[in-house]
Amino acid sequence: MQLAFCIYKYFPFGGLQRDFLQIANACHAHGHKIRVYVMNWQGTKPSQMDIILVPKKGLSNHSRNEFYYHWVKAHLQANPVDCVVGFNKMPELDVYFAGDTCFAEKVSHKSFLYKLTKRCKHYLAFEDAVFNPQHHTQIMVLTKQQISDFEHFYHTPKNRFNLLPPGIAMDRKFNPESLIKRQQFRQANQIKADAFVMLQIGSDFKRKGVDRSLTAIAALPSELKQKVIYLVVGQDKPEAYQKLAKQLGIAHQVRFYSGRNDIPDFLFAADLLLHPARQEAAGMVLIEGLAAGVPVIVSGISGYAYHINDAKAGVVLTEPYSQLELNQVLQHAMTNNEQYQIWHENAIHYGNNADLYHLADRAADIILGCRPYE
Structure with a gap:
């Protein structure tokens, strides 16, 4: 299989980044090809992966995220893959790794004016694109609290959540x-x-x-x-x-x-x-x-x-x-x-x-069993 991994930025010592690299390596170990879309990569680039540097355009994080999504979408249309895996929230993912908290829950405590900002609307829209009940993205989560929050705000079906064990070295x-x-x-x-x-x-x-x-x-x-x-x-x-x-x-x-x-x-x-x-x-x-x-x-x-x-x-x-x-x-x-x-x-x-060591293996099983986004 040809797999595409989407992550906005990679640096060697971030928790999300380490999880991404573990999972990508586990998929590669099963004999699959790995393509990575990233705006910024710090550190050594793995030779076994095709690292695609996406241009950074926009004055704000959310505008750069928007450009990233559209650029990657166009590239994938010209160069199709079997499964698209996201480590940041965005539309049209087959599998999403939830390395952060529910943005809608966080926004629920913010002011009305903040909810009107372009930044807030962007992050809510990209989160909805993953968790909306009408979509089919398989979601990998790290804790039961994440499932509870996303279900509360988006009514995401339970069968789309996959609770992973921790994955320390x-x-x-x-x-x-x-x-x-x-x-x-x-x-x-x-x-x-x-x-x-x-x-x-x-x-x-x-x-x-x-x-x-x-x-x-x-x-x-x-x-x-x-x-x-x-x-x-x-x-x-x-x-x-x-x-x-x-x-x-x-x-x-x-x-x-x-x-x-x-x-x-x-x-x-x-x-x-x-x-x-x-x-x-x-x-x-x-x-x-x-x-x-x-x-x-x-x-x-x-x-x-x-x-x-x-x-x-x-x-x-x-x-x-x-x-x-x-x-x-x-x-x-x-x-x-x-x-x-x-x-x-x-x-x-x-x-x-306790099982504290098998996150990457379990995530690879989920990814390799994914079906194309509908």
């Missing part, structure tokens, strides 16, 4: 060498053995709640706060958050890293994973933290937060978000050693026994 899993890697990472990065390392991973620092984490660390009692090293890994501009850390008096304990490939080393070196996100459809890093044996503190808005509860390996914050609650939970995690050890052991057990 096996190198995230806690193993006999993890403690050695923990020691090596700390030595290489001049982190004391008795330091309490808090880790946050994810691009778009505002959406991930890095400011919330900084505020909670600064609120710790002095004797606890001085033990903390806070590591932030992700693709974003750190300057505003470095300035906030300085204002809070903890700049010397905060380190920012751009996206990178040695995430397992960061996980094994960490004592706690923080993820007080403002918006998060799933949050693959939460699963990675559990598999690595790292207790997790996460906002209840995150799609994969239920895994933390199922694993009994951390705390899911209540919604609506309370900064005071995060402050208190963080202090508790650092002072209740017995509870912390239980979380750590439960996380390792969950990583060994």
Whole structure:
């Protein structure tokens, strides 16, 4: 089969982008041809894929998205494929991978004037083109909450939804060498053995709640706060958050890293994973933290937060978000050693026994069984 994958932009360290590449590779491993339509590609281009760079035209994101869709549609008419797979919402997809939240749900909390904007109308129209009951796009989702939201706003038939398991790499899993890697990472990065390392991973620092984490660390009692090293890994501009850390008096304990490939080393070196996100459809890093044996503190808005509860390996914050609650939970995690050890052991057990590794295989099965869009 000839498959077409549509994604607006690719960079190596985005969660959606990693899922896309895993799934495309899984389809290729089954012997199928992969064509990718993308406006911007950062990093190495896989030789086994035909990467088509779509021109970027338009002054806004939504106008560029419109142009992308029409350009790709014309190219597909001239160069047909057996199945079109989208990782962003757009019309005429055979299969859609839902890596984000329901836009209609988000808009329901916005003002009437915002709903009149061209941007809002564009995103609603492209979402409707996927989820409208009259269409036949098969939809791959990461959480049950996504299904609930899309059904509520679009009345999409249940038989069009396919719930995928998580799909983290096996190198995230806690193993006999993890403690050695923990020691090596700390030595290489001049982190004391008795330091309490808090880790946050994810691009778009505002959406991930890095400011919330900084505020909670600064609120710790002095004797606890001085033990903390806070590591932030992700693709974003750190300057505003470095300035906030300085204002809070903890700049010397905060380190920012751009996206990178040695995430397992960061996980094994960490004592706690923080993820007080403002918006998060799933949050693959939460699963990675559990598999690595790292207790997790996460906002209840995150799609994969239920895994933390199922694993009994951390705390899911209540919604609506309370900064005071995060402050208190963080202090508790650092002072209740017995509870912390239980979380750590439960996380390792969950990583060994739950299906956290087969997203790409399941997605490939769905794609390879797709029928052309009607």
